[in-house]
Amino acid sequence: MSFPLPSTPQGDDRMQDRIKFSDADFKVIADLAMRDFGLNLTSAKRDLVYSRLLKRLRVLGLEDFREYCALISGPNGTDERNAMLSALTTNVTHFFREEHHFKLLREVALPGLIKTAKEGGRVRIWSAGCSAGPEPYSLAFTVLSMFPEAARSNFRILATDVDPEILKKAEAGIYPEDERKGIPEAFNRFTESAGPGKFTIGRAARELITFGRLNLIEDWPISGPFQVIFCRNVAIYFDKPTQSRLWARFGDLLSPGGHLCIGHSERVLGPAEQMFKAVGITAYQRHPGIGRGAPSFEEPKK
Template identity: 35%
Template sequence: MIQLTDSEFRRLVAFVRGNFGIDLSKKRLLIEARMYAVLARKKVSSFSQYFEMVRGDRNELNAMMNRLTTNHTYFMREPRHFEFLKDVILPAQEKTNRSRSLHVWSAGCSTGEEAYTAVMVMKEYFALCPGWDYRTLATDLSTRALQSAARGVYPEESLAGLPPQWRHRYFRRQSGGCALSDEIRREVIFRQLNLMEPFPFHTPFDLIFCRNVMIYFSQEARDSLVARFRDALKPGGYLFIGHSETIPHNAMGLRYIEPSIYQKGP
């Protein structure tokens, strides 16, 4: 079996941290477990040889990062954020937002459940006052996760946190899982985006979800990302992070509202 040497491990960790923010320094077993089969399939004789291949080939790099990212997610994960959206953010928007458009970004969306849940919440909320535009941008590094997100077919367990009426309204059982309806799917635009690269957006966001992404990042990558999220928000816009993640309260122009919810100052 091909061995991952100490120096190859260090090189890979530095490469992934430098380019994608992800800290794999304590994930040696994960790297070995996820990469051995790939190396065998590629018929390379060492990690170094595979690494050279990856550095010169965008598709191979995507394939490696598809393997090294952790994409676990499900609908209505961390439901407090969606309650806060429905009970606090949307009523305030309804009163004050004359343009009737909301810019929402799910950053590190994985297979799409977070963005689709947000769209369902907004669709239900605005059902009685049509004319709102809440098309949502959802981005991830993993091309495999994004393909699955665009397909919109999920195992039944992934829907367990949704109200039963929503499961009936927005999904259809088919072979291989539950297919999301077009009326929700068409409200989300998926794009590949490495969060470590400059954001290519011109319009600031009302709401950014970046949940359970920064837990995998080095401290340095986290700090720079949070500062760039602040810049990408409108004054008064909200940032949701995962409940197991923290950023300094009231630092970097983001006011702590409640655990894992921050608001950009005016």
């Protein structure tokens, strides 16, 4: 999942004349977005927040942002806070995005992990912030191209996102035909037709993946260890303290020698710098002997 892009579209002045959006309204929304999702809404994003949430007011039949703030702040506001997240986030994703990470997976990480799985060992990959699903499915295609019997071993991919609506799309795994262009031709055998102008993900890839809702700033109902974690283009929209905590938490869940791949504008900073070494473009490997790497795994609660 990706949070709002840095550019902020201007609101409609005529609409702003009719529906007031006060500093107090913006503060309520920004505080809740930070508290519940870690979303750092600075004042520069005020126009974006206004334009995105104005649509929610219309759907709900509310007259002003004061009513909306009362709703999301109240005891019955959970569903609307999730809807607010969907409105404020921009799920920009495609198959095999940032291909250099998949090259690292193929050439560096997977050969040893496949050997481990063939010998009866446990292998786990985590797509954290999986958005509409192209990332975990790309991971599954890559694994299956090298290890067709992966689903019959103890090899699994966990795919999580905070947005329940985008997770439904990921689990459905149905995409417009033009998105197939991002998939290498050799991997098309892992997809199937879903009717005119659409394709879907085949059974072999689906069998490798468990989807679940997970909020990266809350407690995690998982304990690892993972051998590979992808968390790309999510942390850049957290503030620096939240980013630092996230990198350290990932480090704790990675096996010694495990790999972390992050977004093209992100860097591992803070105490976690001591846990990782850079091994490629926005790719890191966990140093041995630092972090816990607990020997258990639980699927996330949905």
